[in-house]
Amino acid sequence: MGKGAREATARERIAQLRQADRKKDRNRRLATMVTIGTVAVLAIGGGAWYAAARDTAEKQTAAAELAPTTVNPDGSVTMAQAGVTKPVLDVYEDFQCPACKALEESSGPTIKNLAAEGKAKVVFHPITIFSMEPTKSNSVRAGAASRCVTNGAQWPAFHDKLFAEQPSETVEGFSLTDLVAWGKEAGITSPDWEKCVTSQKYAQTQLTQSDKIIRTEKIDGTPTIKLNGKDLDTNIAFVPGKLRQAVLAAAK
Numbered sequence: 001m002g003k004g005a006r007e008a009t010a011r012e013r014i015a016q017l018r019q020a021d022r023k024k025d026r027n028r029r030l031a032t033m034v035t036i037g038t039v040a041v042l043a044i045g046g047g048a049w050y051a052a053a054r055d056t057a058e059k060q061t062a063a064a065e066l067a068p069t070t071v072n073p074d075g076s077v078t079m080a081q082a083g084v085t086k087p088v089l090d091v092y093e094d095f096q097c098p099a100c101k102a103l104e105e106s107s108g109p110t111i112k113n114l115a116a117e118g119k120a121k122v123v124f125h126p127i128t129i130f131s132m133e134p135t136k137s138n139s140v141r142a143g144a145a146s147r148c149v150t151n152g153a154q155w156p157a158f159h160d161k162l163f164a165e166q167p168s169e170t171v172e173g174f175s176l177t178d179l180v181a182w183g184k185e186a187g188i189t190s191p192d193w194e195k196c197v198t199s200q201k202y203a204q205t206q207l208t209q210s211d212k213i214i215r216t217e218k219i220d221g222t223p224t225i226k227l228n229g230k231d232l233d234t235n236i237a238f239v240p241g242k243l244r245q246a247v248l249a250a251a252k
Contacts, residue, residue, distance in 0.1 A: 066116055077126075087120050087250040096173075107239070134169075134172045138173050144205070
């Protein structure tokens with residue numbers, strides 16, 4: 001091999017080594033970003049959940065005493081006593097979202113109680129916030145199934161069952177067979193229930209409506225709680241006592 005060829009080969013090796021070093025450096029930066037992002041999320045969410053742990057979840061109103069519930073054409077669900085139009089508490093949630101399950105466990109009873117007491121008009125917005133698998137498909141299956149519930153009186157029990165049975169974010173869950181069975185356990189008797197769920201009749205609608213809501217309402221993540229159109233801080237939303245105080249104050 002001539003001198004020129006050896007020099008060319010050496011230059012190629014140096015270039016390859018530099019490219020490999022740049023790739024390693026980029027991966028290290030990405031890993032650092034993910035770690036920092038995760039810590040940031042834990043810090044924000046952890047504060048709210050710590051505060052919630054210091055408070056006591058209310059006892060939920062019996063199913064027979066819940067406020068009248070209406071399934072709206074856009075898939076949202078309104079829970080309110082007759083004539084109650086404000087304050088409005090909008091709940092944006094994803095059935096696959098662990099933080100949403102935490103909110104349901106801490107403040108879910110308070111949200112339903114406020115509606116039952118005529119202290120608020122509550123509107124639930126089941127959306128799909130995830131873009132990665134398997135969480136995206138899990139969320140879509142659950143959200144589409146919830147759209148198959150046309151009887152408002154049966155919707156709250158199915159809503160609660162979905163959160164109670166929420167799968168891990170790392171596995172495929174909310175199987176169609178399970179969703180059908182859980183609906184029946186929740187009291188859903190519609191003759192087309194099983195077909196609606198297993199065909200995923202509303203899967204595309206779930207995605208389309210979710211995208212629209214996320215854009216128009218500027219939803220950055222779930223759960224998002226809005227009181228009269230304004231975002232509630234997680235340290236209020238996750239703490240039953242503070243949430244109740246905020247809603248009662250908004251009614252004055």
